[in-house]
Amino acid sequence: MIVSLDNLYHSEFSFLPARSEKGDLEFVDIITNFASAHGDVRIPTELVLPRMSDDEQCRLFVEKLELIETCQHFFIQRKVFAWINLTPAIANTLLSDTELASQVERFSFLELTINESYPELNKGKDNPTLAALAARFPLVLTNYGAGGISTRAIF
Template structure:
């Protein structure tokens, strides 16, 4: 995908391995970076994402989905998951257009990843859009502890899995409340 801001940028996708506490590979997160055509300038992904139109959000998501589709036999054969970041704009399209939803449901190894900064996450199942998404797709909360969100969405059962933020773990692991917290989620 190519985006023009003050320069022309193109997207590059990478697989970030995700391991469990035993260091066994569980899956990969598909991450995207944007860099200038000549490769000399890299722009923060969050800055690009914030400026995309709804159509560009869908175009980026579609490109990521195509990449995962091309690797589907690997994921299925090795019983690995692929986590695909979900923006609110793409979430709206998935909920409103059946053809988009049907395409994604063909690939059971794909789970949709949202972060703590997802709009209205603190509403949990009272957020109709988030509840609807969780009833159709496997949702993953990707950075629990990184922000100021409450645990409501987690305790409401909206997520197939939860990934803790590394900094959160490092800060909290020595506290006596950490182990009960982990057991609760």
């Protein structure tokens, strides 16, 4: 994906592995940075997301799905989860777009992550969007304990 801020930036994906205390690979977080045309400037997704439209966020999500599809045998054979972060725009699209939802459901090793900055996370099960997502997809709360939410969000 190409994003235009003051300059053009393209998405670059990387895998961030997480291991257990025994050294076993537990999951791989799919990370995106945006790089300038010459590669001399890199911007983390968190700084670019506020400037992206809902459609652009969904396209980036689809690019991540395409990436894990190319290496799905790795995840399946090793019984390792792939994590992809959800924004509210992606969450709403997943609930309204049956084609995208079925594409996500094909990946048994995929877990969708939300972080503490997700809107109305403190409502927990009373958040209709999160309740509908949790009924259909595996959700993971990342960076819990960073501040800002109560335990109601996870219980």
